[in-house]
Amino acid sequence: MDVNIIGFSTLIKKECARFFSVYLQTIVAPVMTTFLFYVVFTTVFSGTRAEVFGFPFVTFLAPGLVMMGMAQNSFANSSSSLIVSKMMQSNLSDILMAPLTPFVILSGYVVGAVIRGLIIGFLSVVVLMLFLHIPVSSLAVIMVFSFLGCTLLALLGFIGGIWAEKFDHLSAFTNFVITPLTFLSGTFFSIENIAPFWQKAAQFNPFFYMIDGFRHGFLGVGDSNLYIGAAMLIVCNIVLWAGCQYMLHVGYKIKS
Numbered sequence: 542m543d544v545n546i547i548g549f550s551t552l553i554k555k556e557c558a559r560f561f562s563v564y565l566q567t568i569v570a571p572v573m574t575t576f577l578f579y580v581v582f583t584t585v586f587s588g589t590r591a592e593v594f595g596f597p598f599v600t601f602l603a604p605g606l607v608m609m610g611m612a613q614n615s616f617a618n619s620s621s622s623l624i625v626s627k628m629m630q631s632n633l634s635d636i637l638m639a640p641l642t643p644f645v646i647l648s649g650y651v652v653g654a655v656i657r658g659l660i661i662g663f664l665s666v667v668v669l670m671l672f673l674h675i676p677v678s679s680l681a682v683i684m685v686f687s688f689l690g691c692t693l694l695a696l697l698g699f700i701g702g703i704w705a706e707k708f709d710h711l712s713a714f715t716n717f718v719i720t721p722l723t724f725l726s727g728t729f730f731s732i733e734n735i736a737p738f739w740q741k742a743a744q745f746n747p748f749f750y751m752i753d754g755f756r757h758g759f760l761g762v763g764d765s766n767l768y769i770g771a772a773m774l775i776v777c778n779i780v781l782w783a784g785c786q787y788m789l790h791v792g793y794k795i796k797s
Contacts, residue, residue: 548641549649556653575610575665593731594762603675604756605728607665615658615691616698619650623702624711643789654695675759683758689774690751696781703788722748732764747777
């Protein structure tokens with residue numbers, strides 16, 4: 542496969558420059574949101590919630606909050622970039638006409654979104670560690686699930702950005718798909734503490750494996766098997782990647 546390295550790197554630079562140009566909105570604000578979640582939960586539940594996996598509730602909660610911020614912003618980066626290019630700047634055609642294959646175009650958008658997610662995750666952990674002791678069990682596990690999770694959401698964001706014909710469509714995609722899957726994924730709780738039906742349902746939710754695996758990297762324990770979780774995320778990413786490439790290849794909603 543021929544890869545236009547210059548075009549690929551330029552597209553990544555464009556995506557990074559886009560979110561760095563408004564860093565207060567795209568980086569600082571998400572980190573602050575994660576910190577505010579921590580403050581609220583600490584204020585409300587400090588000393589009143591039982592330990593989870595042998596850790597204080599806020600320690601259990603912190604990795605989930607970080608992963609949630611990473612995932613949501615990876616989705617927001619690729620989806621907003623595409624819909625702004627389509628609806629406001631009308632420059633998506635410039636990228637489509639460039640000598641770039643669907644693989645290179647998709648890779649550029651996904652890498653840009655993953656970079657933003659990883660930056661937000663790193664800064665969120667640094668900020669939370671100023672106020673809370675968060676153990677680190679395995680840096681390798683943290684990095685693997687960070688990458689797989691951010692990639693998953695970047696691909697979903699790409700699909701949402703291509704599919705949406707106006708901002709209301711993208712909001713609906715976020716509100717009815719991304720947010721429910723995130724909140725039902727064990728971000729705020731262990732699935733051991735919920736009804737059996739929802740425990741079974743969580744096992745079919747890739748967001749659950751994303752957050753549980755990331756948390757496992759810090760705490761060394763979790764609700765699921767790491768290898769099953771990683772395999773689930775890899776399969777989901779492969780399927781979504783193939784779908785995104787097909788949408789680009791046929792010009793779904795982007796070629797007239």
